[in-house]
Amino acid sequence: MDARPGRLFVLVLAAALVAVAGPAHAGSIGVQLGVDRSGVDGDSPPNSQYIDKYGLVAGLQGEIGFAHDLLLSLQPSFVQKRSSVQTATTRSGDPIERELGLDYVSVPLLVKFAKAGGRTYFAGGVSVDFLSAATLAGQDVKSSFNSTGLGAVLGFGVVFPVGRTRFTTELRLAQGLSNINSGGIAAAAGALAPRLHSSGLQLIVGSLFPMGKR
Amino acid sequence: MRYAAVALVLLALCASSPARAQEGPRPELAGHTFVSTDLVPDAFVRTYARTSLGAAVSQSVDYPPIVVGTDTLKVLNGSLNYATLGLEYQGLMRDWIAARISLGLVTRLGTQGASLVREGITLVQGYDFGFLIRLRQTEKTSLCGSIGAANQWVTAIDMEQYRQDVANGVPNPRVIDYIPAVRTNAGLRYAWAASPSFGVTALGQTSYGDAPRRQELTSWGWDLGLSVDYDFAPSHHIPLGAALASRLTSAPGLTNTDNGSSSQTVLRIAYTGRNDVIALDMLGLFDRQNSLAEAIWAGGVQFSMRTYF
Numbered sequence: 001m002d003a004r005p006g007r008l009f010v011l012v013l014a015a016a017l018v019a020v021a022g023p024a025h026a027g028s029i030g031v032q033l034g035v036d037r038s039g040v041d042g043d044s045p046p047n048s049q050y051i052d053k054y055g056l057v058a059g060l061q062g063e064i065g066f067a068h069d070l071l072l073s074l075q076p077s078f079v080q081k082r083s084s085v086q087t088a089t090t091r092s093g094d095p096i097e098r099e100l101g102l103d104y105v106s107v108p109l110l111v112k113f114a115k116a117g118g119r120t121y122f123a124g125g126v127s128v129d130f131l132s133a134a135t136l137a138g139q140d141v142k143s144s145f146n147s148t149g150l151g152a153v154l155g156f157g158v159v160f161p162v163g164r165t166r167f168t169t170e171l172r173l174a175q176g177l178s179n180i181n182s183g184g185i186a187a188a189a190g191a192l193a194p195r196l197h198s199s200g201l202q203l204i205v206g207s208l209f210p211m212g213k214r
Numbered sequence: 215m216r217y218a219a220v221a222l223v224l225l226a227l228c229a230s231s232p233a234r235a236q237e238g239p240r241p242e243l244a245g246h247t248f249v250s251t252d253l254v255p256d257a258f259v260r261t262y263a264r265t266s267l268g269a270a271v272s273q274s275v276d277y278p279p280i281v282v283g284t285d286t287l288k289v290l291n292g293s294l295n296y297a298t299l300g301l302e303y304q305g306l307m308r309d310w311i312a313a314r315i316s317l318g319l320v321t322r323l324g325t326q327g328a329s330l331v332r333e334g335i336t337l338v339q340g341y342d343f344g345f346l347i348r349l350r351q352t353e354k355t356s357l358c359g360s361i362g363a364a365n366q367w368v369t370a371i372d373m374e375q376y377r378q379d380v381a382n383g384v385p386n387p388r389v390i391d392y393i394p395a396v397r398t399n400a401g402l403r404y405a406w407a408a409s410p411s412f413g414v415t416a417l418g419q420t421s422y423g424d425a426p427r428r429q430e431l432t433s434w435g436w437d438l439g440l441s442v443d444y445d446f447a448p449s450h451h452i453p454l455g456a457a458l459a460s461r462l463t464s465a466p467g468l469t470n471t472d473n474g475s476s477s478q479t480v481l482r483i484a485y486t487g488r489n490d491v492i493a494l495d496m497l498g499l500f501d502r503q504n505s506l507a508e509a510i511w512a513g514g515v516q517f518s519m520r521t522y523f
Contacts, residue, residue, distance in 0.1 A: 041365075042394040046386055070308075113307040122307060124345060152363045152398075154313065154343055173217055173343070177363055177398055179424065179431075195394050195424050199365060201217050 027064040027211050028166070032075065033057065034204030038174050039083035040100065042181075043194035048087040052200055053099075055080030059106075061206055069114040073123065078132075079106040081198050085136070098137040102145065102180070102198075104129040108153050123155040123172065131180075143182070150178045151198065166208045175199050219317065226263070226303050239489045239522035244354045246407035247445050249455035249491065252300065252518060253480045254417050254439035257358045257403035259348045261306040261523040264316075270296040270497050270514025271325075292326040294333060296499070296512060304346065314362070315343040331373050340366030344399070356405040360419070361398075368393040368426060397423030401437070410448040415441040417461070438462045445486065455491075457482040480516070491520040 039052030059077025066072050081102040086095045110125035129149040134142040155172030176198035241248040241258035250256035252266055272294040302316035319339045324330035344362020351357070370391045379387035401419025408414060417439035425433040441459035446452050460479045476499070484493035495516040 175363055197396050
């Protein structure tokens with residue numbers, strides 16, 4: 001797995017966040033950590049089904065206010081989407097299960113609507129996802145998946161202020177909009193390309209430190 | 215679907231204390247209170263919850279003979295049954311923007327032997343979510359823009375397609391096919407209060423994403439809708455309203471073959487309280503179900519409740 005482009009991308013975005021949240025803006029920057037239960041949803045091989053598993057979400061977050069109680073938030077993160085492909089066997093016995101792991105550098109751009117005096121918020125926006133690794137039962141299958149994807153995000157969060165730091169807990173619905181399957185192998189075989197999307201929930205906790213003047 | 219249900223509950227919790235910069239709970243312009251339908255949604259940023267449950271039956275469908283190799287099989291007439299279930303919540307974020315999420319289920323079932331063989335059973339379930347944004351509002355008009363995404367699963371039990379696939383030697387033919395389809399959409403909604411009693415609502419929407427049929431990978435689609443409603447309260451002082459709405463869609467999800475657009479029409483009679491709309495809808499569906507069969511009409515009823523907060 002070559003993660004260097006992903007790392008470089010995250011560093012550039014982090015620098016951009018720091019630059020955006022300069023002294024002239026009421027901005028915040030911080031980190032976030034959580035779990036993803038998105039997995040994949042869509043076409044499966046014959047007699048098979050996808051079962052969502054838990055993956056990791058870790059990254060940075062930065063936000064700036066651009067209107068009254070409205071915030072623009074950028075959250076470059078490393079996101080693991082985990083599923084198992086469960087295939088029924090013809091003989092009576094346990095089904096065969098193979099782990100499908102998709103690692104992304106995901107960049108959600110969200111608008112946050114502060115509610116209840118800033119103690120809760122509703123977030124909505126889009127995310128651009130860059131595939132960094134894809135494995136099926138330990139084998140590299142990155143070529144079978146598109147290198148970039150687009151998703152939509154709806155989230156609800158609660159804010160816990162501690163001094164100047166704000167801790168956040170957010171539950172979000174993450175829906176992949178583009179087909180993550182590249183379709184190359186299927187097309188080469190003359191078959192219809194399967195449709196696969198990521199779809200599920202993410203639970204994320206984070207912290208935000210104020211930067212610049214309020 | 216369960217993930218969307220969680221999101222719907224969270225949205226309802228988040229918007230439970232609406233930022234009430236709105237004039238009234240129900241959509242109103244120049245003394246006219248609009249009677250919205252589920253077919254052509256209103257052009258107002260409001261907080262509401264909606265449920266609906268309906269059913270429809272088609273007229274008799276004449277099917278052409280089935281040709282298998284050199285044999286021709288004559289088939290009898292058939293008919294189709296439809297059922298629909300919907301749940302929606304729209305929550306006000308600000309007085310100019312609302313977030314919405316809805317869950318839906320529609321089934322189509324061939325109810326006689328010929329229909330069952332030719333059309334099979336189709337179940338469409340899924341959710342869609344998005345935002346409604348107020349673009350411009352005058353004394354008598356309102357213009358809103360919408361943007362959203364829909365995730366649907368079409369489960370089709372299609373014996374006719376299976377027969378064709380077997381005859382054509384298609385690898386891994388399926389009796390039961392499961393077709394996932396994610397589509398994004400954007401559109402405009404326009405409302406005009408023609409008088410205290412009459413109102414007009416128009417809808418124009420385009421969508422792009424996975425095609426609802428296997429033969430295509432992705433497709434563009436469009437929807438056009440128009441609704442004319444009458445509120446009895448200003449003239450007769452009774453809490454009743456009526457609306458006639460029609461919607462034309464280029465990508466009907468319930469057909470097995472791509473035969474062009476289909477149209478739906480609804481006549482709504484509704485009790486219109488200060489916050490509530492309890493409606494009985496007479497449904498009409500005009501659809502070309504199969505490339506070889508003639509276009510058919512289906513009719514039915516739907517019960518719908520909508521509460522504004």
